[in-house]
Amino acid sequence: MTINRLEWQQLLPNTFDYAEIFERDYRREPLDIETTQPRLQKSLTKFCSQHPMASPFMIVKAVDSRAYLSLIHESVTRLLPARTDIIGSRYDIQNGVVTRSDASSADDNFAATGGCLYEEWLETEQLFGCLRKYESGYSLEPGLVHKANGGILILSVRTLLAQPHLWFRLKQIITSHCYQWFTNDESRPLPLSIPSMPLSLKIILIGDRYGLGDLQELEPELIERALYTEFESELSITESEDVATWCTYLNAIADRYQLPELASSAYPALLKIAVRESGDQERLPLCPQLLSSLLIDAAQYTDSQITADSIAQAEQEKIWRESYLADMVQDDIALGQVRIETEGYVIGQINGLSVLEYPGHPRAMGEPSRISCVVHLGDGEIMDVERKAELGGNLHAKGIMIMQAFLASELASDQQFPFSGSIAFEQSYGEVDGDSASLAGLCALISSLSLQPINQQFAVTGSVDQFGNVQTIGGINEKIEGFFDVCNDRELTGTQGVILPLTNVRHLCLKNEVVEAVKAGQFHLWAIEHVHDALPLLIGLPYIDENKPSVLSAIQERIVLAGGGDRSRLPWPLRWINWFSRG
The missing domain is CATH 3.30.230.10 (Ribosomal Protein S5; domain 2)
Known part of the structure; x- marks a missing residue:
C-alpha cells in the first residue's frame, strides 16, 4: 500500500536550491537560441550549408508567429556566409519590350545579396512581385522571392495553406529554379511579354502540428524529403546550470524588448509561473511570446527593476481580469x-x-x-x-x-x-x-x-x-x-x-x-x-x-x-x- 500525505514543500517547485544561481549577475546580451535549441541550431547549420542538390525545403515545428519567425531569421542570418557577389537580374523596359540581363550592381531592380528574409503573412504581389502600369508606361516590382534570391526565405505554413495558389506556384519556382511571370488576374493576360529569370532559393516553412499535418496531406513526398526539426517548447531541468541557462534566456528576452533589469527576487517568482504554464516542476517554458508577455506586464508595475513584487502584482491583475467565469462557477x-x-x-x-x-x-x-x-x-x-x-x-x-x-x-x-x-x-x-x-x-x-x-x-x-x-x-x-x-x-x-x-x-x-x-x-x-x-x-x-x-x-x-x-x-x-x- 502506498499512501503519501504530501507536505507543503511538495506543492511548489523547489527554488531554494537555486538561490545562488538567482543571485548571479546576468549580462544582457542579444537573444541567441543556440543554448536552448541545440536541435534547431544544428539543423539550421546543416540547411544553410548543405549541397544544392539536397531538398531546398526545411520544416520547423513551431508557433508560426512573428516572434518565432524573427528568432529563426536571426539565427539563419548569423549562419549564412557573407557574400560580396551580386545575384539576380536586371529588367529593362524600352518601347514596350522587356529585356533581362544578369545583375551587375546592387542597385539593379531585381538584384539580391543572397541573405535571409521572413514574413508572417503575405499576399501574391508581396511574394511574387508584379507588373505595374503608369501613365508613361510600365514598371516591374520585385517580390520576396526576388529579394531573397540566392538565400533563404522563411514563411508561415498557415499563410500558405490559407492561400493554396501561393504554395503551388512557390513550389514550382523553387523546384524548377526558374521564375516565370504570370498575371494575378486570370481573366486578363500580361500586357507585355516578360522573360523568365533564374532563381535559386531555399525555403524554411514554420508551422504547428495541425498546420504541418495539413501540409503533409497536401505534399507527402515533399515532407518526407525535407529537413525536419522542432523549436523545443520547454527546457528540461536535469542540473542546476539548466536553471542558469533559463535565467540567461530571460535576460536576453528582456534586452530584446528593452525592459528593465531583473532583480534576483524576480527569478523564483517567474519560475513558479513558468512551472504552472509547463505543468511540470522539471520543465521550464521557452516560448518567447509567453515570457516576453510576463516581463512586459511586470514592467508596468515598476520604475526600476523587475522584482518579485511587480511580477506578483501583474499576475494578480491578470488572474482578476480573467476570473469572471470562474467566479460564476463558484457562485x-x-x-x-x-x-x-x-x-x-x-x-x-x-x-x-x-x-x-x-x-x-x-x-x-x-x-x-x-x-x-x-x-x-x-x-x-x-x-x-x-x-x-x-x-x-x-x-x-x-x-x-x-x-x-x-x-x-x-x-x-x-x-x-x-x-x-x-x-x-x-x-x-x-x-x-x-x-x-x-x-x-x-x-x-x-x-x-x-x-x-x-x-x-x-x-x-x-x-x-x-x-x-x-x-x-x-x-x-x-x-x-x-x-x-x-x-x-x-x-x-x-x-x-x-x-x-x-x-x-x-x-x-x-x-x-x-x-x-x-x-x-x-x-x-x-x-x-x-x-x-x-x-x-x-x-x-x-x-x-x-x-x-x-x-x-x-x-x-x-x-x-x-x-x-x-x-x-x-x-x-x-x-x-x-x-x-x-x-
Missing part, C-alpha cells in the same frame, strides 16, 4: 445550484474533479463534479449514463470500460454477476471526455457494491488501468484549486483534501492559499499508486484484509446473499471460493 456551487457535498458520508457518491475550458477564454478552471453510482439486482451490466445519452466522449468511454474490466477481474466468479448498475456525472449538460474520472467512478461503484459510504470531504482524480494502477492525469493544479475553493468558501474543517496520482506530484504548482492551508494542516493532499490505496481514505476500511472487515469481503457477502447462497455451510476459509479467485 453556482455556493448557492446550491450545483450540488457538491463536502461533509458527511454517502453511499455511491463521490467528488470527482474536472477542468473546464470555454472557447475563447484564456484560462482553464477546475470544478468539482458529483459522480454517482447506483447498483441493483440484474445481469451484471454496468451502464455509463453519459455514453448512453451521447454526452460521453471516446476517452471517457474507454475509462469506464477499463474500470469495469478491473472490477470483473477482481471479482472473478464462476457464476453470473448478480448486480447491474449505472454511473453518471450529475448536473452535466455538455460532453464529458477524458479518463481522469475513472478512479472516482470506480470508487463510487465499489462503494455501491459494498454498501460502504464515502467520505464527502475528499475529492478524487486519476485514471486507472485494468490492474487498478492509478495513472497520471492533466490539469492537476486547476482541479485541486477548484475543490479547495469550494471547501474554503464553506470553511475548512482540517480533514478535507484531494486524492491524486503519485505520478502527478511533480506537476504540482499550487496557488499560495492552498499551500498555506496545507502548511497549517487545514487541507490535505494524498498521493496514491493503486485504487486499493484510495479506499481506506474514502471509506475507512481496507480493500482486502483476512483478519478484519474489508471492502472486498462486504461485496462478497452481498453477492452471496443476492444469489441465495448459504455461506455458513462452508468452512470459514472456503466460504468465498466458489465466487472469487484472489490470485
